[in-house]
Amino acid sequence: MAYKRQIDRLPIPPKDAKVHNVTCHYCIVGCGYKAYTWDRNKQGTPTENAFGIDLSKQQGADGTWMAPSMYNVVKQDGKDVHLAVMPDHDCVVNSGLGSIRGARMAENRPSTVTGTQQQRLRDPMMWRYGVLQPTSWDDALDLVAQVTARVVTEGSEDDLVVSMFDHGGSAGGYENTWGTGKLYFESMKVKNCRIHNRPAYNSEVHSTRDMGVGELNYQYKDYELTDTIMIVGANPLETQTNLFLNHMVPGMRNGAKVIFVEPRRTVSVNAAEVAAGKDNVLHLQINAGTDMALFNALLTEIVAKGWVDKDFIANSTFQDGIAQAQDAGHPAALGSIEEAMKSCTMSLSEAAGICGVDAADIAKAAAWIAEPKDGARRKCVTAYEKGIIWGNDNYRTIGALVNIALATGNVGREGGGVCRLGGHQEGYYRPSDAHVGRPATYVDQLLINGGGKVHHVWACDHYKTTLNASQFKRIHKKRSDMVKEAMDAAAGGTREDLVNAIVGAVNKGGLFVVDVDIINSQIGQNAHVVLAACESNEMNLTSMNGERRLRLSEKYMDPFGNSKPDCLIAAGIAQNMERVLKAMGKADYAAQFQGYDWSTEEDAFMDGYNKGNPEVTYDRLRQMGNNGVQEPVVGFENGKLVGVERLYSNGEFGTGDKKARFCAAGWRGWQAEGKAEEQAKYKYWINNGRANIFWQNQFLDQDNDFIQDRFPFPFIEMNPADMADIGAGPGDLVEIHNANGATQAMVYPTPTARRGETLMVFGSPAGSQGNVINPGVNELVLPDYKHTWADIRKISDAPATVKAISFKSKEYKSV
């Protein structure tokens, strides 16, 4: 039977409860919440309370209600206090809606009173006597600095490999990207680095940026003002929930048509059919990896019909042939529309053959996107995400999609925009990364091939979120075990003995691993030093959401135990590097590690983001509340920060000459190595996706009873006939295996899944889909996670934990 909370009453926040602005730190939408904290021995009454409503009466639909998941008891200034974190009705992003993630922020806080999140790290730890032992910051940071300084001075900074988040929210944000960025890109020039979810330090959307079109160029309200919503390789009801519910659905109810380009039927498609009416939804259920062919046919049709925006193209796009030739850093040429059409032209029938959809439907989509309405531009807003970002031929495919928006003048205008939907919030502020180069180092391969001697890992878990993960894990463990053995052998000796032992081991192929995280992650098993970090609301944190809305999410509780903000950990590493290098007699190099005398995260913010954006301070952001300000911030007037609703509204784009470029996105089939062979060899496409219930926070839900009760194992959606082929019933465990490796999942029967096309949840701590993904990447080292083929066999009947769970369709049915 389903998990029951067995809670029938909650404390009431008193009228004088402290109120803090909170931006949800899970997904990019960044919903506004209010955190209420109050003394342990105080409470409100039904009529006198912080909400200012009569709680003795039943609240109506959409009314204010504290669910049990919105409540906890946490430490604030060393004292236990009540905490309630509730969705903010006055925030324009979510208008009071909470998601299944954000509305659990309170219960996902570490509490020594209620016992939640006991997996959170309290102290730094060091590998000693065969286990990770808690220790002091001074001790841990000293060893990190001693080993790192020895390795980079005896060899070079190229021997230091860094995996680090680049996003906002959670443990990212402007404070923490600056702290880490200053350390690795200013004090050092580390080039062998990568980002949390991919094996290199690169943009996921190089082409749109090269074309002059930043990937977050609209405002969410554009979905409410548009004629057509085009959603490509994305499932926003699950992964940008309140963007879908609070902006896309109102747009659909205002009469917008909806086009989905997506090989599978998602809950988003179903919900759009309910909201817009089936006749107003066109689902182009294309073959895997064929998006670019479809976009090129759409563009060809739009050009042929004369539906292009001639004035916009003439005034705002490059006119003279090729602006950027194809080369090692540019997988396609960029230039005028005429130049692009030489590569992009594709007939409806040819695309229909490649994509497996009707030519008539492609023509219909082109009309919905571009056919003038009442003699004027048809407004079309385009949204895309991992389906093409982690898909086939990333650079050209995204370029081909942006081509359509440029050709129809749908960028920088009301009801337009061509934007990625995003994962985390953004919050990137670092010194230049130009030294990293393009293409950037394929860091996972570097480590697999024995490169690097020291590995600093910041809130990344390659075990769950990399490709070719089976091989990566084996080798990473083997190399780090060499250092563990050396440390064990040096036990009882001096610090100098220990450092010598570690340096000796890394010079023989070992890897010294420093893991900075909020929990003991899976890659953290290989760490020799673990540094305990905290996250937003345990510190002040600034980030911007998918419409560039910058907010300060305020600190309302203490960091757990002795954990610290990442920016202050980076400062601690820098200060120790300076001290150690000085002692080594390298005064000049040591001096590069000065400038970290920060005592709070605000100091890091002022040292970084504020220097580039002097109008923006914590006090001003606090005043702007949960609606914040849309970046870029262009002024401060009448006590308010002034932002920008849409980018490029003046028709000038982000290139040297302000003219946008089209992409010569010639279709070339499977781009990444090994994909075509794998598709031919194995029976099942193992697509991957996310589930709203734990998207972006699955690692925090490993011990959450409500979540584990629903999905005790990572699921794989399969057509019932495919299940019959392998003799698997609902909830049975299967092994997914191919030449890259193997992983396991629980079968979820899904009649809408096409035969031979499965979907496994990505990033699960209990079954990494990355184990079976081959190492194939594009020219700029963007992984094609989405295209993996494997065989599937049953390994177990449904375990007891699975027996009681529901395997019914996830699709809402109107009754």
Add this chain to the structure above:
Amino acid sequence: MSRCSNLVDVGRRHFLRGGSVAVAGLATAVLPVGGAKAAPANAQINYPSNRLANVSDLTVNEPMDIEYPDADSPGALIKLGQAIEGGAGPDGDIVAFSTLCPHKGWQLAYDSKDSTFNCPGHFSRFDVEAGGQQVWGHATQNLPQYTLRVDDNGDIYAEGASDLIFGRPSNVL
């Protein structure tokens, strides 16, 4: 003197306010001397025992509207037609749930084809055959299920709830 009287009044008011909790016990409890003293609050709330229907009133897979614990809290009583974990009645197949979505309090609609409650507001779904488990949706808990007792006459009583009901800080207001 006046101060002393006020204190007595405060005590009386507290006692009366707690009346809905205490009244069920009054008939059998022997009041201690000085019974006007405020009764300590219980550690858990006492639910009313409300008769919802008789087994013979129910048709398989046709939910009956109910109100529990009070008239402002809509719910549904359903005979599923096959025994189920947590099911009440002679066939072990009767269940009852709150029908306010624990996401934003919209009234759920029953789909008899697959025995689910569906939320027209934001597309959440709950499986009546799996203890009200959220199949897919935005709520951070499963559907509050009512504790049922069926007496020898087939009368069905609700006497508790598994989860907090939307829109109230306490299931008994």
